[in-house]
Amino acid sequence: MLGGREIHLNGEIVNEISQKKAKKVYKVVLTGGPCGGKTTGQAFVSTFFENLGWKVFRVPETATHLLSGGIKVMELDEEEAYRFQYNLIQTMLFTENTYFELAESSEQNCLIICDRGTMDAVSYMMKGHWERMKEEFNWDNISMRDKRYDQVIHLVSAAKGAEDFYTKDNNAARFEDCNEAKESDDRTCQAWVGHPYFDVIDNSTGFERKIARMVAIMCDRMGLTQGDKIRDNSQKRKFLISSLPDKNAFPSFEDFEVEHIFLAGPDNERSRLRKRGQRGLELSDRCLPGSYTYQHSLSKPSNGQHIQTRTTLTSRQYQILAKQRDGNRFKIMKTRRCFLWNDMYYQMDIYKKPQNPRCAGVIILETYTTTNNILEKDQLIPDFLDVRKEVTDDQDFSMYNLCKKEAAEE
16 A cells, blocks of 8 residues: 555565554754744654654754854864764764664654754855765765755744844853844854755744744645644745746856656546656766655545645656556656745756756746735746746646546557
8 A cells, every 4th residue: 555545566675665654754954043943843843743642753853962062163173073074973863763663663654854954054154165075985966965854944043024122141152142142143054055855934923923834834744634823824835936046146056957757547536656866867878876766645535634645765666666657647857946036945947858848948936935925936046047927826837747648549
């Protein structure tokens, strides 16, 4: 069984996937700028999921642990700083793996909350150190960021939009003034750009709603139903872009090659595969280890609403499941560009060949926002992009319909 329906596959593969579906292990990073609400948010999330019957593990922040022992980063020379950051990441990986292994052996559903993750360390490195480290230790962003964590949530510092509440009093390790906190927030947020499930929670609401929004988006990503207590009016907005600007018009961004394949199944379900990675890690006709992530998504009706579940796959599982491809739909190929603009996270899909002819030239921008007034959409659109129209509720621009073959093509 995969996502609740039978697929005719090699028994070994079915068993592998069934075991993953029987028990969930979800790894989320809570990060953010100074005084963003991480400590309170972690406590709230822990209680919420423990009340649902989940086992919750909380991975402590590695940097705080090391710095509390007397290390003063400002006193380190460049090579000492490089070795310190390397050892910090190694300590973080070892600590996280301890919790990951415990979660895998548990019989309960497990949520692992990481108080910051690998890319937080990268955000504090000197220029060029991360590139050197990746080359020296054979690391890459896909395995160290995208594959390692299921979701990353950035809680924006109170210094940005809630300045009256910014304080250094509740954290002995916090030294930044308001302007320094803003810079730290920007730097940390940028380091995570490119993760497939990266969510930025700003200060557009009061603090209690901010924390509720965080839990709500976790539930959404995990495919869990929410109670009214944590619902909010955040929604995905989609816009059709007229043309692709020059790369220099964009803020710092990451591009990914994305492949989607819809699988055959019941009419009321949507079963889809996704392959995501970066060309820079390809070697002729094969990929370097860790360069791609693979996922199966299933959306099906439940109690009057559609619930989406996601399962991480291996490359082999992906290739076998791809044989179940829906013959009435094209494979989708696109470049996904991820970037930040005005404290909002955007994904822009640039459709590529081979493709359905109706996808030619299609560029779709997506973001999550609490702004639902269409007259306010100009506040959501980066000023370097020209929007043809909003397509949030336009089914012609759903990926499922964009890849549909016409009768003559079937």
